[in-house]
Amino acid sequence: MTLENVLLLSAALFSIGIYGVMSRRSIITTLMSIELMFNAVVVAAIAFSRFTLPASLANVESPVQAAAVRLALTGHVFAVFIIAVAAAEVALGLAIVFALYRVRETTEITDAATMKN
Amino acid sequence: MDTFLENSLFRNIYCNLASASENCAARGYGDALLPDGLQWLAFTLTGVAIIGLVVNAILMGVLGFIWFERRVFARFQNRVGPNRWGPFGLLTPVADAIKTMFKEDVAPEDSDRFLYNLAPVLMVVPLLVVFAVIPFGIGTFVADLNVGILFILAVTTMSGLAIVMAAWASGNRLSIFSGLRAVALLISYEIPMALSILGVLMISGSLALGRIVESQNVPFILVQPMGFLVFFLASLAEMNRTPFDLTEAESELAAGYLNDYSSMKFGLFFLAEFMAALAGAAVITTLFLSGWRGWEPVPSQVWFFLKMGGVLFVIIWIRFTWPRLRIDQMLAFAWKGLFELTLVNLTLAAILIAVWPQPTTTQLWMMAAINWPVFFASIWIIGKVMGVRPHQIDRTAMGALYPVATDEPAPASEASEQ
Amino acid sequence: MGEPALSGLYEVSRVVDAAFWLFAALAIGGAVMVVTVKDVFKAAVFLAGSFLALAAIYFLLQAEFIGVVQILVYVGAVSILIAFAVMIIADVPGGSRPARGRIAAATAAALMMAALAFTTYNTNWTDIGQITDEDAIAGLVGVYYEDTSTSPYADAQGGTIRAADETTKDARSGALIDSTGAIGTLLIREFVLPFEILGLLLAAALIGGLALMLNPRTEDK
Structure with missing residues (x-):
């Protein structure tokens, strides 16, 4: 479980997400692929936080250095923000899909590409 | 790993299986069953054994709970409850399970x-x-x-x-x-x-x-x-x-x-x-x-x-x-x-x-003393906010909807207003 | 100096590696099924499975709080939301057919994967596996031991490594082991502005969602 292996997993998920976004016809599958890409980024952030070593780790005497040690968890904080934003985004995306479906009775992207009113 | 070894069941199984483990040696375990280099196998076997134990214990607990619920159910309704299968009906859940499977x-x-x-x-x-x-x-x-x-x-x-x-x-x-x-x-x-x-x-x-x-x-x-x-x-x-x-x-x-x-x-x-x-x-x-x-x-x-x-x-x-x-x-x-x-x-x-x-223990008691009055007060307030008390329902309106039988014809206009 | 008692996980590192590859295969397999399956509901279920495998990987990476948040938010809420949407919309009757740009999409994905993999393997990461300094490893995994005479950190910055023997639970006081409190402190102190903006963004998302669904022209709400 080295850093390269986890980053390889993250890259694979991201690439699969890219394929999913560009090659499906239903909006909901596109949203799901975007969620996959978000998860790939979160995996990378956590992996970096776990495997890379901040320089001021060993001295934990003063509060300033304790704060520096805590900053090793910046990747985790990133992960929290990304998860929250992605959840909000998928909720709003689905609300838009509902509104679109109410008007057009279909969710095929090629049909919705016509921006007529 | 340290918290794994604090768990006494895990420690007993793992350290008796794994040899040449410094963590186990530090806790006083000597000989072991598996040869050296197979600590991963010891870990896996220990995990499987503990999972098997816990899952079986939970399932036995569920069987016991099903029996318990049906007996208590029966006593609340002044009945006896299942008492045919096994002493006091303890095997009734087993009979239920067998019936469901068939x-x-x-x-x-x-x-x-x-x-x-x-x-x-x-x-x-x-x-x-x-x-x-x-x-x-x-x-x-x-x-x-x-x-x-x-x-x-x-x-x-x-x-x-x-x-x-x-x-x-x-x-x-x-x-x-x-x-x-x-x-x-x-x-x-x-x-x-x-x-x-x-x-x-x-x-x-x-x-x-x-x-x-x-x-x-x-x-x-x-x-x-x-x-x-x-x-x-x-x-x-x-x-x-x-x-x-x-x-x-x-x-x-x-x-x-x-x-x-x-x-x-x-x-x-x-x-x-x-x-x-x-x-x-x-x-x-x-x-x-x-x-x-x-x-x-x-x-x-x-x-x-x-x-x-x-x-x-x-x-x-x-x-x-x-x-x-x-x-x-x-x-x-x-x-x-x-x-x-x-x-x-x-x-x-x-x-x-x-x-x-x-908080120390006395401070916890003080917190308790503060919490209970606030508890009753908030329940009272939220009860007022949430709903109507039963005696405040307007019965006259309901009377128009469900008229008592009299000689007069039913007031159709008031009924349709509801 | 004697052998330092490193974190005992080194004993079972083969199990940890095997578990990581298993969950990585599950996650990637689930992702591939998401983008290839025709039935959109099944794709949503495979997505939930992929999320679950990723949560297990977070636990393996010692990010317990993030693993739990992943299960709570993604598997427990986002997956249910997507499944709801699929159920209510009763999607394209033939399922989701792949669009015409499949070859281009596959090419783009493959190129992206190649670029990322190349970057990953050609960068000189400071990997914990490559660090032979036992003080640094002890600091990272949360076990501190007592020998400050040969540690370069003691000389360079003039501080000392906190010493704790095996029997005290202070060995687990490293911020990287119990991450929940440290994440909370970071959110309130160093990252308080993004935290508050996130609250604002979630409120905006809530209001926006409601505004999209409350349509005054139709009767349903």
Whole structure:
């Protein structure tokens, strides 16, 4: 479980997400692929936080250095923000899909590409 | 690894299997069964053995609980209850299980077989995982996670996905509507459940269940009565038990999301419901009734199971004395009643913790003394805000709708106004 | 100096590696099924499975809080939301057919994967596996031991390594082991502005969702 292996997993998920976004016809599958890409980024952030070593780790005497040690968890904080934003985004995306479906009775992207009113 | 070896059961099995392990040697284990280099095999075998033990213990507990519930059910209704199979009817759940296994396994033609088969499994597995985190006694746990209680909350939300899958895989619209209603109920009650334990977490200072039990010099049911009440009612809703069992009540349902299941798949859903009751009781015991703490000569595991049995008795008692709520009443109760109680509880707990950051026993008693009057006051206020008292219903309007038989013709105009 | 008692996970590192590859295969398999399956509901279920495998990987990476948040938010809420949407919309009757740009999409994905993999393997990461300094490893895994005479950190910055023997539980006081409190402190102190903006964004998402669904022209709400 080295850093390269986890980053390889993250890259694979991201690439699969890219394929999913560009090659499906239903909006909901596109949203799901975007969620996959978000998860790939979160995996990378956590992996970096776990495997890379901040320089001021060993001295934990003063509060300033304790704060520096805590900053090793910046990747985790990133992960929290990304998860929250992605959840909000998928909720709003689905609300838009509902509104679109109410008007057009279909969710095929090629049909919705016509921006007529 | 250190916390693994603190667990005495794991340590016994692992260190007797693995050789040349420094951690085991430091704890005084000498010879071992497996040759050197196979520590990974020892670890895997130990894990499998402990999982097998725990799962079997839980299933035996579920059997015992089914028997217990049917006997208590019967005594509440002045009957005897099952007493034919085995002494005192103790083998009745076994007979139930065998009967369920022999039923015919039909599936609707329209359904999606993969999802149809997967849904009951997804319902049962999260509940098994909940038992992995709970301390049943001193040093008696499978894994004392640092984020224990949050893990339990997270895993119980997975049952919503199982219900959605079961509803969709049944293939008919009525199942889908019933499943959607059940999931709306579950999601609405997750929020009070999560917020109500924040007071407990603030006082004990940790998410780990072992630390929460250790910090309960005064049981938290006394220190956080509002949290206990909200968590108890929200757990009842999550377990889909009365008074919240609209989705599975036999008298209410023309079609439900469970209708198209038969034989062992239905048995698995049934099992999941009872296991949810056990898991909820175990979590309530750990969080609010000070877990395995008790007085000395009786071992801590016995104390835990006694308290859990008490909570289970109260849950069964509520099932057979309270009436069922309608779905809109349930949702209104969650969002208008319980949610506001949790906010009041959170504010009060935050203020108290700001005053007494790491409370000693006397400070816990003082917190308890402050919490109970606020508890009664908030229930009274929220009761006023939420609903009409029965004697305030306007009976004259109802009289126009349901007229008593007289010689005069019914007042059709007033009736149509309603 | 004697052998330092490193974190005991080194004993079972083969199990940890095997578990990581298993969950990585599950996650990638689930993702591939999401983008290839025709039935949109099954794709949503496979997505939930992929999320679950990723949560297990977070636990293996000692990010317990993030693993639990992943289960709570993604498996317990986002997956249910997507499944709801699929059920209510009763999607394209033939399922989701792949669009015409499949070859281009596959090419783009493959190129992206190649670029990322190349970057990953050609960068000189400061990997914990490559660090032979036992003080640094002890600091990272949370076990501190007592020998400050040969530690370069003691000389360079003039501080000392906190010493704790095996029997005290202070060995687990490292911020990287019990991450929940440290994440909370970071959110309130160093990252308080993004935290508050996130609250604002979630409120905006809530209001926006409601505004999209409450349509005054139709009767349903």
